[in-house]
Amino acid sequence: MASTQQSRILRVGLLQDGRILEERHLRRPGDLTVGRDAKSTLVLPLSEDLPARFTVFEYRANQYNLVFSAGMKGRVHLGSSDVDFEALRADGMAMQRGHQYVLPLQESARGLVELDGDLSLFFQFVPPPPAAEKPQLPPDLRGGLWRTMDRVFFGILAASLLLHFSGAAIIIASEPPPEPELSLDELPDRFARVLIPPKPEEPKPRAAETAQAAAATEEKPQSNDAQDKPAEATRPANAQEAAARRAEVVKKVEGKGLLKILGSSGSGGGGAFADVLGGSTGGGEIAAALAGAGGVGIATEASVGATGPRGGGTGNVAGIGELGTSGAGKVDLGSSKKEVEVSGRVTSSTPEVESSDVDREALARYVKVRLKAIQNCYEKELKRNPSLKGKVMVRFSILPSGRTGDIEIEENTLGNDAVGSCIRTVIRSWVFPFKPDDEVPVAYPFVFSPAG
Structure with missing residues (x-):
């Protein structure tokens, strides 16, 4: 059937009062719709009784089918006789599909479908007509590219392109000029200044700063002499002045530190200092007792005297040099705080x-x-x-x-x-x-x- 459909096409026409209003040849297989809608294949005159869009012919499985409803009237020529829609429905030649009936059409089929009143639709399968040639103008009126082109613009464009391409071709074909090698002496000064910047000049010291530095140098020896002079000026001029200074020093030291404790009154009425030094001091002043002190020495029996050590006992006096020590020990003063472990x-x-x-x-x-x-x-x-x-x-x-x-x-x-x-x-x-x-x-x- 596919070959027959390719050899014949469906021809559909719209009739009104026996006059053809519109005719279509379906060169490409497809559905055909009629109705008041502008998207329909055949647009019918305005009528309230017709649907907006209705499919009359559908193309399924390489074959056209006539689609009509129960209220539609018409007839189809099948073989040698005409059969109306009521007979098609009654004999079961048309298959029912919902509210519609579908009749497969052969290439020999033709018929008429009544739409509304005096409107009807006829159809038949015909050989495809030859394609109409496209109308053409006479050769004198056809024109061409040269006639439609702006000749002034084309001339300016061609000259510009020729000039630019010629210049580019000359530049490419010519050899570049050789670049001479310059020595270091031939380099311009501006490059030398950029590559080797001049060393900045050191600022010259001003005359006022130079004079101050010279004056400070001269004053330094004088300051050393001034520091030495007070040492000589502090020396006493005579014995009386020396005695007066010593008494002043003893008075200041007597009430401080260990001397204050030693100078306090003791059990013997001569003070603790007298108890320590013994009766040889005679209860005199501290300055008199310490008059011959010149440092730390070793006590001997001759230096202690006939009285011997205090307390009435006898024995020898040992000096510090006779005591021996063996290394240093560690004494825990209890300053370190130990954290007690708590669990x-x-x-x-x-x-x-x-x-x-x-x-x-x-x-x-x-x-x-x-x-x-x-x-x-x-x-x-x-x-x-x-x-x-x-x-x-x-x-x-x-x-x-x-x-x-x-x-x-x-x-x-x-x-x-x-x-x-x-x-x-x-x-x-x-x-x-x-x-x-x-x-x-x-x-x-x-x-x-x-x-x-």
Whole structure:
């Protein structure tokens, strides 16, 4: 059937009162629609009884089908006889499809479809007419590219292109001029100044600064002489002045330090200084007792005198040079502060879990491994209060992600909020191996007591 459809095409015409209003040859197979809609293949005159758009011929499986409804009238020539739409519907020659009927058409089929009143549609299959040639103008009126072109513009464009391309060809064909090599002496001065910048001149010292430096140099020896003069000026001029200065020094030193203690009154009425120096001082002044002191010496029997050592005993006096020492020892003055080690004990009971999704024993094992962090919270406050002990009940929840939810301190008999706050921080960082379907509340008790 495909070959026959290629050899014949569908011809459709619109009739009104026996006069052809419009005619179409469907050179390309496809559906044909009629109606008041402008998108229809055949646009019908305005009529309220006709639908806006209705498919009369459809092309399916390389074959045209006639489509009509139950209220439409018409006839089709099949073979040697004409059959109207009512007979097609009654004999079952047209297949029913919903409210419509479909009749396959052969190349010999032709017919008439009544649309509305005096409007009707005829159809038949005819050989394709020869393609109409495109009308052409006479050769004198056709024109051409040269006639339609602006000749002035074309001349200017051609001359410009010729000039530019000729210049470019000359530049490319010519050899570049040789570049002479310049020696260092032939370089212009401007390049020399850029490559070797001149050395900046040093600023000359001003005359005023030079004079000040010379004056300072001359004054230095004089200042050294001035420092030496006070040493000579402090020397006493005679013996009386020396005695007066010594008495003044003794008076200032007498009431300070060790001399104040030695100068205090003793049991013998001559003062503690007299008790130390013995009766040889005769209870005189401190200056007289220390008049012959010239440093540290070794005491001998001759220097001590016939009286011997105080206390009425006999014996020898040893000097410092006769004492021997053997190394240096270490003396603990107790200045270093030792930190007393404080340890605590933490025990945990069985937790209270309100869901079967979390195993209590597994939860207790998980917390027991991390009990050292809870112990550190307790020992930190135990150093401040050695008698700190009690019980802390922590209530928290395990989320479906395994992390902890809300954490609250339900009971704290320690009386210390810092321990509870530290425990909340530690538990907040835990990630449990459980993945419950819903949030699981847990109550966990911790008992704290000093280890000692």
